[in-house]
Amino acid sequence: MNSKIGDLIYAGKAKDVYETDNPTQVIVKFRDDITAGDGIKSESLVKKGFYNSVISSKFFEVLEKSGIKTQYIELIKPGYMLCKKLDMIPLEVITRNIAAGSLIKKFPFTDKQELNPPVIQMDYKNDEYHDPMLNDSITIALGLATQQELDGIRDITLKINAILKDFLLERDILFPDFKIEYGFDSQGNIVLGDEISPDTCRFWDSKTWEVLDKDLFRKGESGVMDAYMKVASMILSNEDKEKWNINL
Template sequence: MERKELINGGKVKSVYNTTDEDKVIIEFRDDMTAGDGERKEVMNKKGCLNAVISSKIFQYLESKGIKTQFIELLENNVMLAQKLDMIPIEVIVRNIATGSLVRKYPIEDGTKLDPPIVQMDYKDDEFHDPMLNYSIIKALGIATQDEIDILVELAGKVNDALREFFDQAGIILVDFKIEFGRDEEGNIILGDEISPDSCRLWDKETLEMMDKELFRKGKDDEVMDAYLEVYNRVLSDDDKSKYGL
């Protein structure tokens, strides 16, 4: 599969067209950003760790009947994926209250959320990703009611599957953000990435953070050890000897 022109140079990934018009190459770079891209650092191996972890998770979700963009990992940090018409919504699922939720609403940090909260933010750094509701989504022409219903249903399914996936690795899935897109036929497919960049993960025993929150809090020297620990726990020994990270 040959790489053609860059179609989206995002903050941490670069998306390229390929010789097959239905497929894209997603290169996970070593960049790490916070605050809508205001702070940026380069973290060695980060691209590989996120691409490998995302691939593992996409394959796991496929095994649970959830359609994802994943086709194959071409290199440790390069994913071949289905090309999608991305819906500019960050679908956020929260199992435990923390972060912006406790800053904006009268709810205590660490409160268990049962049922989980499904929240949708408009993916646009210029507007600082404001929260959406159904009327706003329709007014902006971002998605139809049927599509919104599918997003909510899929978010719940992804959450159920991922909670189990991480639990088996001794990790609590606190919350996460996912993005969806439409394929040629208009089917809603899970795209982008699922990694310690896009999830809040806490160690089940110590409740220590194992995700990008460490970077947001300025603990830059601890971030990659945490990502590596997630990699070590969720990948099999066979996988690890293949990737050698």
């Protein structure tokens, strides 16, 4: 597919969104920047954009094959994902299978406690207000989504969780939690957007419980890129690795 990169529409903390010659499509460029704590802690990690785009593409492909509507059209080359342009809903939809992170800081859950059924939490994606946790009533009053849309989002999110949890476990990775974002496509469908990567998920090695995600960066530990590459190595097929010239 020949998609020309056009004007920059939006530069976020880790990705840039570009217009293309098709008004219903964008190119999402995955940058090497990594941030934590509302952007207070910030660094650049060589090849992070490359790996996050390849990892995200893999997950989007797996989900599409299972019938989930996603933004994904194709990975033009590592770092550059051709996507449906979405009118984003400013919600961070968080799903938790194992208690970790802010959940155990804010509530009396035990560290690594299994959460079955999974816990779904929605935060308002708004840096100025530091992404506060929502309930349906506040979300609807703010005009962010209708009850019907929220019910639909929960339903799709649980399906996504089940699909990815199984896919990862088969590859020796636990899926404690993840954050996703949705938007409306040009036909008004609610579609999964943004990314699914070690920046936005917790991944633990199921055999060693080794952390393989952004928590390493948050805690100032070394080996962040090695962990991201290990996730890529564990989830990509030999065919994927050959296609993107990845020798892991």
